[in-house]
Amino acid sequence: MIQRKTLTTAFLLSCSILTTQAVAACEQHHDGHYASGAIEVQNAWSRPTPPGTPMGVGYMTITNHGADDVLLIAAESPRAGHVSIHETSMHEGMMRMQPLANGLTIPAGKSMELKPHSYHLMLEQLEQPLIEGEKIPVKLDFDGGEDITVKLVVQPLGGTAMDHGDHADHSDMHH
Numbered sequence: 423m424i425q426r427k428t429l430t431t432a433f434l435l436s437c438s439i440l441t442t443q444a445v446a447a448c449e450q451h452h453d454g455h456y457a458s459g460a461i462e463v464q465n466a467w468s469r470p471t472p473p474g475t476p477m478g479v480g481y482m483t484i485t486n487h488g489a490d491d492v493l494l495i496a497a498e499s500p501r502a503g504h505v506s507i508h509e510t511s512m513h514e515g516m517m518r519m520q521p522l523a524n525g526l527t528i529p530a531g532k533s534m535e536l537k538p539h540s541y542h543l544m545l546e547q548l549e550q551p552l553i554e555g556e557k558i559p560v561k562l563d564f565d566g567g568e569d570i571t572v573k574l575v576v577q578p579l580g581g582t583a584m585d586h587g588d589h590a591d592h593s594d595m596h597h
């Protein structure tokens with residue numbers, strides 16, 4: 423908590439809508455910032471993939487500054503054969519995730535956070551592992567807004583509860 427008080431005003435403004443967990447993430451992943459029309463994307467990041475795992479994740483905060491809802495309907499990356507939009511939820515004590523068949527709505531004037539244990543992008547059919555420090559381009563396809571290409575900064579594993587939970591999440595679902 424003390425640490426957070428030392429941050430700059432600009433940082434606090436850009437991160438003030440995030441949860442406590444995400445503020446920690448925001449400190450590390452603050453370099454990615456993209457905007458097109460009414461859509462703003464911040465804090466785009468991913469994780470290194472373990473050897474032999476053809477799946478990676480994509481997290482970010484998407485803000486819709488417009489007066490109309492916008493739908494994230496698809497995403498693609500030159501690094502992945504396919505990118506899905508997933509939601510993770512708790513079901514009878516088990517984490518499970520499923521594709522959002524109709525995309526992810528970003529309500530007018532609101533932010534949606536793609537984060538561990540929640541909405542995320544699933545980078546499938548990776549030909550090469552995602553390595554810490556890499557920046558992975560992902561094109562976001564919006565219905566009601568312009569496409570935006572963002573770069574997921576591959577952040578190191580470990581250190582937070584978020585990391586632990588997410589890893590379990592994906593190994594449970596895909597192996």
Ligand SMILES: [Cu+2]
Binds near residue numbers: 519543544
């Ligand atoms: Cu997933």
